[in-house]
Amino acid sequence: MSDNDKTENLGEFDLIAAYFRPLTEGRPEALDLEDDAGLLTPPEGSQLVVTTDALVAGQHFLPDTPAESLAVKALGVNLSDLAAMGATPAAYTLALAAPKPIPPGWLQNFAAGLGDMQAAHGIFLLGGDTVTTSGPLTLSVTALGWVGAGAALCRSGAQVGDDLYVSGTIGDAALGLLVARDGRKLAGDGGDAFLRGRYDRPQPRTTLGPRLVGIATSCIDVSDGLAADVGHITKTSGLGAEISVRDLPLSDAARSALTDDPGLLQTLVTGGDDYELAFTAPPSAAGTIAAAAGESGVPVTRIGTMTAEPDVRLLGPGGAALDLGQGGYRHF
């Protein structure tokens, strides 16, 4: 870590010692955050997978987001990218640009959130930088993982006739944003709290992604919305897709909200921040995929088929196509 700035009345060295060094979990690779860089040893026959995502307060999270949720989100979006490549996460670096003064307890809660995610996903802090800024809180995480050489899952590779799957449930986070930002009442107190939690605390599918290596023909994480991200697969693979709305996996809370307001279907299909995996595989792989889902503890649902005609088509409950507008969705 670097030492150019001071925050929260602590020198950066003290701050690193108090909050960040424990996150290295004593791994020798992090060199106690005292050296110029961290060291990782590649597993034999592996490739390194690297992803960097930045989050800016007011742009990528609501300014009142608790420090703990923020840490979970910053790591979560990056780990989700690793999972989508089939990589097993190993470690991460963090660049934290914080406005002064940092509120009392903020760093402690932030570190606690990082610690929770580390424990859940088997990673540790390898290095980073802590600086002050006159602007909004800005977090940049680089996540590092490993995948067998040549085996990484990509967006291209889907074939006509492949089944299209998603993990978990779709649309919760988009509904959670309506609850959190707009104060909407969608699914009762318990349901709304669940939806908000799905927005604030993404659960990257790091146990599922690596198990899809050698099985899935393409994979992406659903960060921009199901329709858009399946669109990335179809475009990169030079195909189209048909998604059956009836087969979309919905949480009880999302189903309840949709029953009250069928117009929310658009939000479910086009809203971002699911951090589920969308992937394709030949029909013959159905049993293997069910087994991978079981081993990973992440439910997986077949929602459609890859087609030769370009574009992503949504098939309504009666089997008729629904119009998917410019990045969005409209009923006829």
Added chain:
Amino acid sequence: MSDNDKTENLGEFDLIAAYFRPLTEGRPEALDLEDDAGLLTPPEGSQLVVTTDALVAGQHFLPDTPAESLAVKALGVNLSDLAAMGATPAAYTLALAAPKPIPPGWLQNFAAGLGDMQAAHGIFLLGGDTVTTSGPLTLSVTALGWVGAGAALCRSGAQVGDDLYVSGTIGDAALGLLVARDGRKLAGDGGDAFLRGRYDRPQPRTTLGPRLVGIATSCIDVSDGLAADVGHITKTSGLGAEISVRDLPLSDAARSALTDDPGLLQTLVTGGDDYELAFTAPPSAAGTIAAAAGESGVPVTRIGTMTAEPDVRLLGPGGAALDLGQGGYRHF
């Protein structure tokens, strides 16, 4: 790269295509910046070296710094960290948080600066993220390199009686900051331009660092000032050091400035941003080090000795110790 924001009237996809995709140099590892992450293949028997540094406008560079210099600096400080570990640089990721509107031509000049550094140091853009911010321009670079397993240079490892060396010349950047920020006239127009260039455009010693593997007993890059960074070596190695002021390698411009104002010696020794390497090695390695310096094209100078007594002592021209105050330096 992610695609949450728009900048400079281009969608982020267009912006990536126009300015950042060319910086991948067509390397398959970067997957055209279209996938979720980049892929690097470890050389056999290697360890991965990872460093992340963030730069915030107004904190780490003057707000009027040209885009090209900024790119050089953001990459330079990270590549310098790799060099200090003895790593050969491979690739980097970039998180760019830019205030809107981005001035016309800014991205083009910024990309040109990145391209220059890539060519000089044999690296390419592997991935990243481009977002907008309501605050100051913030750059976070993660640089990735490789070093033989177990061979990385660290700050610890120096032995009593080891020679202490530095590469290049010391103090130019600190004087350049006085020229750039305070409008000081120090070494004539040509000399002042040289000093400012040394501040704006660090030259990380990526050709020298890897050649010191197996030779140097410790190594650090001089980013916080020679005295402080040698202090990091002495503290981590549990030793002290004596530096002969007379032996410090100074540029003609720095020597000219020092002749006019001997008080600038403090600035030379304690000012940051040199991005030279300070390292230790046993006296028996002198010939090998001279050969490594020759092969790398980077001059190297012996400036002192590692001692058993703690602390960094500066020996003045007459051989008497000068007082090195709290992170700084004072004449008696």
